[in-house]
Amino acid sequence: MPIYPQQLVILDRDGVINQDSDAYIKSLDEWIPYPDSIDAIARLSQSGYIVAIATNQSGIARGYYDEAVLTEMHARLTTLVETAGGSIAHIAYCPHGPDDNCTCRKPLPGLLHDIQRVLGLSSLSGSWMVGDSLRDLQAGHACGCRLVLVKTGKGAQTAQKDLGLNDALICTNLKDFADKLLAGRLG
Numbered sequence: 001m002p003i004y005p006q007q008l009v010i011l012d013r014d015g016v017i018n019q020d021s022d023a024y025i026k027s028l029d030e031w032i033p034y035p036d037s038i039d040a041i042a043r044l045s046q047s048g049y050i051v052a053i054a055t056n057q058s059g060i061a062r063g064y065y066d067e068a069v070l071t072e073m074h075a076r077l078t079t080l081v082e083t084a085g086g087s088i089a090h091i092a093y094c095p096h097g098p099d100d101n102c103t104c105r106k107p108l109p110g111l112l113h114d115i116q117r118v119l120g121l122s123s124l125s126g127s128w129m130v131g132d133s134l135r136d137l138q139a140g141h142a143c144g145c146r147l148v149l150v151k152t153g154k155g156a157q158t159a160q161k162d163l164g165l166n167d168a169l170i171c172t173n174l175k176d177f178a179d180k181l182l183a184g185r186l187g
């Protein structure tokens with residue numbers, strides 16, 4: 001079954017799906033999903049949307065945790081979503097630090113291109129990118145995504161800035177985004 005770009009919802013992780021911390025999310029115990037985020041992802045999946053995740057994880061390069069711990073977090077996330085009746089199509093992460101000159105650290109679009117490749121899409125134009133930081137929106141903008149800033153995590157601070165991306169929609173949280181999208185209120 002072909003996937004259309006408009007069906008794809010790309011989510012930032014920390015500050016959108018789960019609580020964020022300026023001290024990084026360094027262990028499975030620190031990975032705490034927001035109360036309604038798992039259900040929001042499941043409802044999007046059940047309604048025919050394809051959900052993927054694009055997350056910077058510089059804590060790995062900084063030595064705060066390793067890829068095994070990250071895999072545990074993502075196994076927990078996937079299990080919770082599947083138990084709620086949904087699915088996550090792909091989790092793309094950047095393990096690099098700011099000085100590693102990689103091509104995948106947001107605001108660069110490398111993680112989104114990875115998702116595009118894995119899902120066999122020719123374009124991400126019209127896909128949704130939901131984040132709490134400007135760099136999430138910048139990565140989405142580079143791919144022609146429709147941009148949504150949620151006010152959880154760093155989102156309230158981000159909303160105070162001049163985003164320079166005047167087409168970004170603002171939602172209270174991931175639940176609010178899912179509610180509005182599924183109600184046909186986001187166009």
Ligand SMILES: O=P(O)(O)OC[C@@H](O)[C@H]1O[C@@H](OP(=O)(O)O)[C@@H](O)[C@@H](O)[C@@H]1O
Nearest residue numbers: 012013014021022024025055056057058
């Ligand atoms: O929001 P996503 O992309 O899912 O993940 C963000 C995290 O990897 C961490 O990203 C760091 O930014 P630096 O990588 O140090 O610039 C800081 O903002 C941390 O507070 C945050 O937990």
Ligand SMILES: [Mg+2]
Nearest residue numbers: 012014015132
């Ligand atoms: Mg974030």
Ligand SMILES: [Zn+2]
Nearest residue numbers: 094096102104
């Ligand atoms: Zn990278």
